[in-house]
Amino acid sequence: MSGNWFVRAGSFTREACESTLQSPRGSLAVLAGLMGLSFVARAVSAGAKPFWFDELFTVLMAGLPSMAKVREVLAAGADAMPLFYYWLEKQAGTLPLDPHVAFRLPSVAGYVLAIAGVYFFVRRWLSPAAGLIAALVLALSPFREYAIEARPYALMVGFIALAAAFWQRIDDGRRYPLLLGASLALGVASHHYTVVALVCFGMAELTVVWLRRRWRWRAWIPLAAATAPFWLGLPLLLRFRQVAGPHYWAKPDWTGITSTFPLSGLPLAYFVPWILAILVALMEWSRLDSESLSGSITRHGMALPEMVLSGSLLMFPVILLLATHASGGGYTLRYNWPFIVGFAILCGLASQLYLRPRTAALLALAFVLSLFLREAFESVSNRAAIPGPSMYRRCGIWRKRRSHWSRGFPLSPPTCWNACRCIITAIHPL
Numbered sequence: 001m002s003g004n005w006f007v008r009a010g011s012f013t014r015e016a017c018e019s020t021l022q023s024p025r026g027s028l029a030v031l032a033g034l035m036g037l038s039f040v041a042r043a044v045s046a047g048a049k050p051f052w053f054d055e056l057f058t059v060l061m062a063g064l065p066s067m068a069k070v071r072e073v074l075a076a077g078a079d080a081m082p083l084f085y086y087w088l089e090k091q092a093g094t095l096p097l098d099p100h101v102a103f104r105l106p107s108v109a110g111y112v113l114a115i116a117g118v119y120f121f122v123r124r125w126l127s128p129a130a131g132l133i134a135a136l137v138l139a140l141s142p143f144r145e146y147a148i149e150a151r152p153y154a155l156m157v158g159f160i161a162l163a164a165a166f167w168q169r170i171d172d173g174r175r176y177p178l179l180l181g182a183s184l185a186l187g188v189a190s191h192h193y194t195v196v197a198l199v200c201f202g203m204a205e206l207t208v209v210w211l212r213r214r215w216r217w218r219a220w221i222p223l224a225a226a227t228a229p230f231w232l233g234l235p236l237l238l239r240f241r242q243v244a245g246p247h248y249w250a251k252p253d254w255t256g257i258t259s260t261f262p263l264s265g266l267p268l269a270y271f272v273p274w275i276l277a278i279l280v281a282l283m284e285w286s287r288l289d290s291e292s293l294s295g296s297i298t299r300h301g302m303a304l305p306e307m308v309l310s311g312s313l314l315m316f317p318v319i320l321l322l323a324t325h326a327s328g329g330g331y332t333l334r335y336n337w338p339f340i341v342g343f344a345i346l347c348g349l350a351s352q353l354y355l356r357p358r359t360a361a362l363l364a365l366a367f368v369l370s371l372f373l374r375e376a377f378e379s380v381s382n383r384a385a386i387p388g389p390s391m392y393r394r395c396g397i398w399r400k401r402r403s404h405w406s407r408g409f410p411l412s413p414p415t416c417w418n419a420c421r422c423i424i425t426a427i428h429p430l
Contacts (some may be wrong), residue, residue: 074236115139161341188229
């Protein structure tokens, strides 16, 4: 008797979880709770991680007395990041928080915005469960490590993901063209290479033109306006290329393409459920013939412009490499991160096409539990690693560490600080 009660309770719980994850409000509530948890967990992780070399440029530049001084140092070729990004970091640095957290808060916000943008894009296109799967694929990928880095890569991805959701709704009201232009402009103002993502949106819009036989100016005008921060920052960017270009370490290289896509998180170490999802998808796919697959595509309303946008974002590394080859710009793997938006969206598409609704809901539940456990574990472990006030007094704002690996070579935080300070002081007195 008790065994039957246990079975009925388990069945009721499973059905409740499935119905919650398949409903728009239920999936949004689950995602909102996970985003709040992720924000807190990423902030705690940021407080336990020392700054590395590039981040120290951010801290020192944001610590200059005025934005006029920041512009002078950028004009001397100290860094290639846009002026707006340093203004944003300057505001973040005034918060009454541990500097390791304060200067990384914009990146944590970018990570959360990326999760939200992917969810709303896929939910409107496919289903709430598929949107949750796509959002959690991004949340569980190695991209999460850039949410605790005081550089603009997470912001770039977050604004692109939001722009994709606004672009998708551009015919729904007057506010969406404004939101599309604002999100892309903020992305370009945070990192110059966001302008390359406009090529992806342009390809999707050309698909709309081909389907509708007319130009959708409410999309093209915001896309054109979003390039304004790039043109305003171009003189500083050209100055940086003149000063550092001949000796810049990050040269365009085709091996960057093959090295980027494994960053999507497919390795087993990042999340087991996605490996299981591939196996389940293959099992489901083997049961579908060509007619049923075609019917599935028709039933789910696969929109060609959305497929073009997600596919072109997946190919962002190729587009960026071609652009940097042509312009002589710098290129390294972390510039490619916008591809994770297209990867996550296509994962949601795969779950919609190849999985039954119940299987997709159970997969979404597995991802929810994976993210919850990972964030909870990292919050507890990183919280225990944060040193006390006495260590702050001995080391200033730096964590006391014997050494840490900074992109391949061991440097203590004070050594990084002194190196960056000497470089910027040589360019412009602090």
